[in-house]
């Protein structure tokens with residue numbers, strides 16, 4: 520792992536495989552690795568073989584006397600056939616092997632559990648149609664990567680994926696799955712995890728300056744623990760906890776939702792306006808009007824981000840309509856008020 524802070528809960532993704540590869544945590548992993556190793560070994564054999572023959576020829580057919588002439592060479596049917604047929608057979612083996620694995624990977628079982636994945640600059644949002652109200656997101660904080668996705672072991676899971684802005688790619692190396700998420704359409708991908716644990720999620724398509732911070736953590740649980748964990752997360756993520764002030768809850772919500780990817784709290788200019796000194800500030804909008812930042816303005820900016828665009832910023836924020844309830848909005852507002 521490149522990003523592994525000392526005390527952080529980053530998954531290590533195993534690396535117990537004999538070839539130094541990541542854990543094989545899905546039913547696809549062995550297929551992918553075996554084909555990869557097969558191609559790797561073939562390449563090494565071809566590389567060494569070709570260099571050895573080349574070296575031998577250079578020595579055996581070197582010019583021995585200053586007036587030596589090259590003998591006339593026509594062709595050798597047998598050798599030409601072999602150097603065409605052997606690679607052709609190997610290519611066919613690679614193609615058929617890859618195609619069988621590809622077909623398996625692109626045909627989700629009909630009883631697969633559905634999970635919705637949405638990529639946005641710069642976070643992953645995960646929703647479970649079978650468990651309304653559960654919404655997990657990635658964080659941009661390397662020291663505190665959040666559980667972004669929870670799935671049960673041994674159960675096929677189908678991801679229905681899209682993007683709200685630009686191309687991203689949902690990539691879970693330990694599962695050996697990766698696919699683009701595209702604005703305006705749905706892509707699907709499926710997986711069946713074979714071991715419990717935590718593994719890293721990456722964005723594998725350059726999507727803007729915080730692309731490298733678009734990471735998450737997938738947690739694989741025993742099927743009997745899965746629902747309980749989802750319900751625990753729903754409770755934890757969506758509600759103010761005991762001993763937590765409203766302001767703390769609001770701050771946590773902004774972290775859980777990756778708001779810090781675009782809004783700084785220290786005054787620095789990012790993709791969106793800074794939150795430092797937000798309250799009571801007068802914002803100038805692109806349509807020439809202006810307004811003082813208050814509860815209604817913030818509420819509208821979260822639910823309908825493009826209704827009023829602050830001058831100098833592109834309308835890049837996705838709507839959080841239906842993602843924050845009133846209690847959560849109030850907490851976020853309470854937190855923003857404290858950022859003087």
Ligand code: CUA
Pocket residue numbers: 638639641686687688722723724725726727730731733
């Ligand atoms: Cu999203 Cu790179």
